Amino acid sequence: MAVGGSFVVNDPNLILQAAIDGVGIAHLPGMMVAAAISEGKLVRLLGGWALRMSGVFLYFEPPASVFGSVGRTIQERYASISDRLCGQN
Secondary structure (H helix, E strand, C coil): CCCCCCCCCCCCCHHHHHCCCCCCCCCCCCCHHHEEEEHCCCCCCCCCHHHCCCCCCCCCCCCCCCHHHHHHHHHHHHHHHHEEEEEEE
């Protein structure tokens, strides 16, 4: 594959669409690409080498003083990220 430049983006939905459009290879969670693979829009590369993961995880160890509105903000951000990764936004 000849590469003529770079494409950098941090939106998983845009990464998915770019891969479908043939811009390049995407590394995304299986739950995001399952429909595109089953529809023949994408193909899995190196499937035997993929890490086995059963979800999307966020690890956060808040200091003892973090609670209340900050804790709710973290939960809201996590829910937003999870929704976007699952295509529910």
